[in-house]
Amino acid sequence: MTVMPSGVNLTPDNNGVSRTDAASAENGPQLEALYAQWKRDPASVDPQTASFFSGFELGCQQPPKRSAAPAAAPSLAGKVSSAVSAGAVSVDHGHQSRVDALVSAYRRLGHQAAKIDPLNLLKRSVPEITLEYVKLGEKDLNQEFEIWWAGEQTLMPLREIIQLLQETYCGTVGIEYMHIENYAIRRWLRDRIEQGRLRKDTLPNAEKKRVLAHLLEGELFEKFIHTRYVGQKRFSLEGGETIIPILDKIVEECPRHGVEQIVMGMAHRGRLNVLANILGKDYEFIFNEFGENYVPNSEQGDGDVKYHMGFDSIVTTSGGSKVGISLAPNPSHLETVCPVVEGKARAWQRRLNDTKERRKVLPVLIHGDASFAGQGVVAETLNLSQLEGYKTGGTIHLIINNQIGFTTSPGDGASSQYCTSVVKMLGSPIFHVNGDDPVAAVATLQLAFEFRQQFQRDVVIDMYCYRRHGHNEGDEPRFTQPLMYSAIEDHPPISDIYFGHLVKFGDITPDEVRAFRTTFEQKLNDAVQKSKVADKAIVPSIRKPLACPEILDPFETGVPEKKLKEIGYAITKEPANFELNSKIKRFLSQRRDMVEGKTPVDWSTGEALAFGSLLEGGCPVRLSGQDSRRGTFSQRHSVLYDAKTRERYKPFNNIKEGQATFCVYNSPLSEYAVLGFDYGYNLDFPDMLVLWEAQFGDFANGAQLMIDQYIVCSETKWGETSSIVLLLPHGMHGQGPEHSSARLERYLQACAEDNIQVAFPSTPASYFHILRRQGLRKIKKPLILMTPKGLLRDPRCTSPVAELETGRFEEILPDPSAPKTAKRVVLCTGKVYFDLAEHRKTQKIDDTAIIRVEQLYPLHEKKLAAIVGAYAKAEKFVWCQEESQNMGAWTFMEPRLRKVFGRDFLYAGRDASASTATGSHAIHDLEQRELVNQAFSL
Ligand SMILES: Cc1ncc(C[n+]2csc(CCOP(=O)(O)OP(=O)(O)O)c2C)c(N)n1
Numbered sequence: 001m002t003v004m005p006s007g008v009n010l011t012p013d014n015n016g017v018s019r020t021d022a023a024s025a026e027n028g029p030q031l032e033a034l035y036a037q038w039k040r041d042p043a044s045v046d047p048q049t050a051s052f053f054s055g056f057e058l059g060c061q062q063p064p065k066r067s068a069a070p071a072a073a074p075s076l077a078g079k080v081s082s083a084v085s086a087g088a089v090s091v092d093h094g095h096q097s098r099v100d101a102l103v104s105a106y107r108r109l110g111h112q113a114a115k116i117d118p119l120n121l122l123k124r125s126v127p128e129i130t131l132e133y134v135k136l137g138e139k140d141l142n143q144e145f146e147i148w149w150a151g152e153q154t155l156m157p158l159r160e161i162i163q164l165l166q167e168t169y170c171g172t173v174g175i176e177y178m179h180i181e182n183y184a185i186r187r188w189l190r191d192r193i194e195q196g197r198l199r200k201d202t203l204p205n206a207e208k209k210r211v212l213a214h215l216l217e218g219e220l221f222e223k224f225i226h227t228r229y230v231g232q233k234r235f236s237l238e239g240g241e242t243i244i245p246i247l248d249k250i251v252e253e254c255p256r257h258g259v260e261q262i263v264m265g266m267a268h269r270g271r272l273n274v275l276a277n278i279l280g281k282d283y284e285f286i287f288n289e290f291g292e293n294y295v296p297n298s299e300q301g302d303g304d305v306k307y308h309m310g311f312d313s314i315v316t317t318s319g320g321s322k323v324g325i326s327l328a329p330n331p332s333h334l335e336t337v338c339p340v341v342e343g344k345a346r347a348w349q350r351r352l353n354d355t356k357e358r359r360k361v362l363p364v365l366i367h368g369d370a371s372f373a374g375q376g377v378v379a380e381t382l383n384l385s386q387l388e389g390y391k392t393g394g395t396i397h398l399i400i401n402n403q404i405g406f407t408t409s410p411g412d413g414a415s416s417q418y419c420t421s422v423v424k425m426l427g428s429p430i431f432h433v434n435g436d437d438p439v440a441a442v443a444t445l446q447l448a449f450e451f452r453q454q455f456q457r458d459v460v461i462d463m464y465c466y467r468r469h470g471h472n473e474g475d476e477p478r479f480t481q482p483l484m485y486s487a488i489e490d491h492p493p494i495s496d497i498y499f500g501h502l503v504k505f506g507d508i509t510p511d512e513v514r515a516f517r518t519t520f521e522q523k524l525n526d527a528v529q530k531s532k533v534a535d536k537a538i539v540p541s542i543r544k545p546l547a548c549p550e551i552l553d554p555f556e557t558g559v560p561e562k563k564l565k566e567i568g569y570a571i572t573k574e575p576a577n578f579e580l581n582s583k584i585k586r587f588l589s590q591r592r593d594m595v596e597g598k599t600p601v602d603w604s605t606g607e608a609l610a611f612g613s614l615l616e617g618g619c620p621v622r623l624s625g626q627d628s629r630r631g632t633f634s635q636r637h638s639v640l641y642d643a644k645t646r647e648r649y650k651p652f653n654n655i656k657e658g659q660a661t662f663c664v665y666n667s668p669l670s671e672y673a674v675l676g677f678d679y680g681y682n683l684d685f686p687d688m689l690v691l692w693e694a695q696f697g698d699f700a701n702g703a704q705l706m707i708d709q710y711i712v713c714s715e716t717k718w719g720e721t722s723s724i725v726l727l728l729p730h731g732m733h734g735q736g737p738e739h740s741s742a743r744l745e746r747y748l749q750a751c752a753e754d755n756i757q758v759a760f761p762s763t764p765a766s767y768f769h770i771l772r773r774q775g776l777r778k779i780k781k782p783l784i785l786m787t788p789k790g791l792l793r794d795p796r797c798t799s800p801v802a803e804l805e806t807g808r809f810e811e812i813l814p815d816p817s818a819p820k821t822a823k824r825v826v827l828c829t830g831k832v833y834f835d836l837a838e839h840r841k842t843q844k845i846d847d848t849a850i851i852r853v854e855q856l857y858p859l860h861e862k863k864l865a866a867i868v869g870a871y872a873k874a875e876k877f878v879w880c881q882e883e884s885q886n887m888g889a890w891t892f893m894e895p896r897l898r899k900v901f902g903r904d905f906l907y908a909g910r911d912a913s914a915s916t917a918t919g920s921h922a923i924h925d926l927e928q929r930e931l932v933n934q935a936f937s938l
């Protein structure tokens with residue numbers, strides 16, 4: 001006997017076929033209890049039992065269609081018993097259970113027998129849906145059995161039942177939905193699927209023609225480029241053209257569902273086609289980009305290749321409604337764009353005041369099959385889909401499943417049968433659609449769209465197709481996939497197959513298609529002619545580097561004492577009728593003392609007052625990261641919890657009426673997707689201060705791709721400016737090689753053309769001012785901040801509250817105490833300053849100035865020169881850092897210092913090392929003392 005997780009016994013019947021106890025009348029009390037449990041929570045019992053009960057309930061409402069109904073039963077057990085014993089329904093109950101098993105197998109596994117591969121090379125078999133498996137035979141085919149179908153109980157000959165199951169579950173759409181845990185969702189899908197939504201061709205004639213027109217546009221566009229621009233890469237869509245009618249249907253369906261904006265991401269395959277035939281980018285413009293002399297129409301920035309560029313448009317549907325479509329630019333790195341698009345979509349939802357239902361903005365992601373299976377960021381992005389701070393109301397995922405990734409076959413690219421298996425972790429259906437059946441694909445899309453709007457969940461259409469050419473058009477696919485490509489060679493284009501279908505049913509005439517082809521080809525020819533004219537007119541010139549000289553202009557960020565106090569009091573007020581943890585009470589009271597000037601302001605209070613003052617002044621703030629609400633170091637406490645009820649209170653949203661919103665989220669344990677999401681969010685909601693926090697700075701390298709491919713270069717590649725802030729805890733504390741280094745050097749190495757700002761502020765006031773500057777200044781540049789760990793509670797790392805009330809962020813901090821006669825100038829950045837200052841004090845050194853470079857890039861060379869220049873008697877010039885020589889800021893600063901001062905600087909710091917730090921605390925201390933000594937003695 002097998003015991004189901006839900007506690008339902010599966011007992012083999014006489015013929016060895018399992019049936020649930022729910023279907024047996026012997027255990028009445030247990031059945032009644034199970035029934036009551038199902039009534040309370042349908043998801044709490046196993047699927048078969050749930051469908052039995054739902055069938056039972058419906059059965060009470062209406063009789064089976066072709067047989068006399070059993071008398072109404074007083075109780076569940078009684079009902080089953082009377083139906084079985086009285087034989088009111090004329091079915092063979094032994095055989096009925098086998099038919100039930102067959103129906104259930106079709107629902108679970110029918111997709112494996114579906115005809116989803118246009119090339120028909122996919123060989124699969126599903127024994128569970130054969131008559132032999134359930135011990136039925138030819139002789140039973142004419143016998144009638146009960147079946148719950150499309151929400152109704154009915155009697156039907158087995159032959160018809162099988163035909164219905166075959167058409168519904170094994171046609172050109174294979175549907176996976178029985179993995180969905182939520183019964184209501186499964187039921188919703190089952191009813192619609194079984195109503196024949198994907199089986200019947202219900203498209204009106206005009207729509208059929210529209211589908212054909214889109215197929216032809218897609219195909220002719222590719223063929224045209226193929227012959228006109230021989231050898232040029234375009235990553236042809238041929239073989240997968242059905243994606244165009246699917247996308248068109250998405251746009252067409254938007255008005256009906258109240259969607260105003262689509263935010264879209266896709267890779268290389270078919271991108272030009274989508275730009276032209278869905279987003280309405282001018283053919284002329286596209287052909288221009290194919291021209292040999294093409295240079296982008298901008299004076300600044302490096303630009304990017306044509307199949308990575310983004311595009312925004314507003315398209316008009318056939319009904320005359322307008323729908324906005326924004327296609328995000330992306331790097332070559334496959335699937336990276338997924339979280340960025342999700343972040344952008346969420347920002348759009350905020351812009352359109354759609355933050356509750358999230359039905360006005362629709363994210364659409366188009367994937368390749370190999371990438372979807374292989375790239376981990378896909379799973380990370382899917383995991384964001386239902387989380388409070390990251391959900392976007394469901395994404396429509398379309399997979400151009402050409403059954404190959406460059407030269408890699410699915411068997412080498414995924415351990416699972418489908419490239420979509422990762423999606424099963426969500427309560428989302430997966431539709432595997434044969435791309436050669438565009439009508440089924442469009443019908444599937446309609447259902448998928450409804451599903452998204454109904455349940456705010458992701459949905460996946462895995463469109464099986466093929467790739468007519470090699471990976472790109474110059475590539476020979478027969479080297480590695482000879483059999484597949486001989487099948488492709490013999491395979492007619494989708495438009496031919498579909499056209500044949502339409503002609504057969506009298507929906508279109510060959511003349512209509514011929515006329516369409518001629519007109520469209522003429523349109524392409526005209527566009528080429530125009531583009532040639534434009535091509536000649538462009539004179540290429542060496543581009544100017546991007547520059548933003550005003551980035552070093554002073555920007556006042558002080559907050560007057562009175563206002564600062566009001567904000568400080570508001571964020572430290574104990575909420576009424578709320579039981580606070582005693583340590584949090586103390587935390588709030590200590591913070592209040594800082595606001596009142598009784599004690600100096602610490603780091604987290606500096607941050608709190610920056611956030612509070614921005615919110616008070618109308619600038620919204622979003623902070624996301626692992627454990628960011630409390631703070632990894634228990635320093636932030638931006639959400640308070642009632643000790644008895646765990647009710648939550650957000651002090652930052654209780655400053656004053658009409659203030660801006662503070663959105664703070666604990667992120668899932670991902671860096672790559674979460675940083676991508678926050679970056680995308682910031683792009684489309686630039687007036688918000690958006691901060692992403694790494695738990696420790698080194699973990700940001702899990703999101704390195706987002707940094708290298710987007711954050712540091714999206715402005716020069718795509719003209720996309722961002723003002724995202726990265727908070728990266730950094731500093732050597734003898735805690736070992738991990739958790740020590742945020743890899744400051746990596747950010748500095750990426751600095752050029754005023755692309756980003758990199759700072760390592762040393763005081764709470766400095767942090768306060770740079771955060772406010774980032775929130776308020778119109779200049780939009782990413783800000784990379786090294787933030788403290790141990791210094792969070794170090795009394796040396798504090799600021800008088802007065803330093804927050806006036807002034808601004810100072811890129812270079814002068815030495816407040818050194819005499820102008822100092823003989824030695826030590827430059828440093830960030831945390832090591834405190835060790836240097838302490839050493840100088842304890843050793844009573846009075847001839848050394850310590851100058852802090854708070855912002856490393858853009859380096860304020862003028863200010864630095866002036867501050868250092870004040871020490872006219874200085875003879876020794878040192879750069880000191882606690883990071884190893886090949887890390888930290890040294891390799892970045894050294895040539896710049898030489899340029900500014902016309903002299904070499906001495907280096908005081910750890911030797912170059914392969915690992916970021918020693919594993920021994922004792923050795924760390926020794927090294928730290930040594931490098932501080934060097935700074936004063938070299
Ligand atoms: C992260 C990453 N790794 C490798 C590549 C190189 N590459 C470009 S396309 C491609 C194959 C992609 O296959 P698939 O996702 O199935 O898309 P298709 O080209 O078949 O449409 C590969 C490996 C890349 N662009 N990005």
Ligand SMILES: [Mg+2]
Pocket residue numbers: 368369370400401402403404405406
């Ligand atoms: Mg592929």
